[in-house]
Amino acid sequence: MWRNIIQPAAVEQGLKLVTATTGAHGQKVSYLTAFLAGCWNLRNDETAPCDITLIEAFSVHDYKCAESYWQDNYAVNTGIF
Numbered sequence: 001m002w003r004n005i006i007q008p009a010a011v012e013q014g015l016k017l018v019t020a021t022t023g024a025h026g027q028k029v030s031y032l033t034a035f036l037a038g039c040w041n042l043r044n045d046e047t048a049p050c051d052i053t054l055i056e057a058f059s060v061h062d063y064k065c066a067e068s069y070w071q072d073n074y075a076v077n078t079g080i081f
Contacts, residue, residue: 002035003042003050011054021059028073032058 002020010017022031039050064070 002039003045003048007050007054008048016056017054018057018059019055021061028060 007017009015019032020035022028036052036055039052042048042050043052060074
């Protein structure tokens with residue numbers, strides 16, 4: 001859907017692209033990684049190429065208030081990045 005509908009519509013309208021996201025706890029990083037890898041793998045598709053260079057922001061959709069949650073899941077020292 002991204003490369004066939006969302007990306008072309010955004011380009012046509014001059015909109016900035018933000019990655020898709022998930023609200024599933026514990027799956028955000030793996031989902032985003034799979035999304036970007038899938039897009040990259042289709043970068044040379046003749047029918048509908050996916051262009052990750054058009055993505056200007058990453059969407060992180062979390063509703064947590066505890067600082068420890070953010071430190072444990074998104075801090076630089078987590079080894080995720």
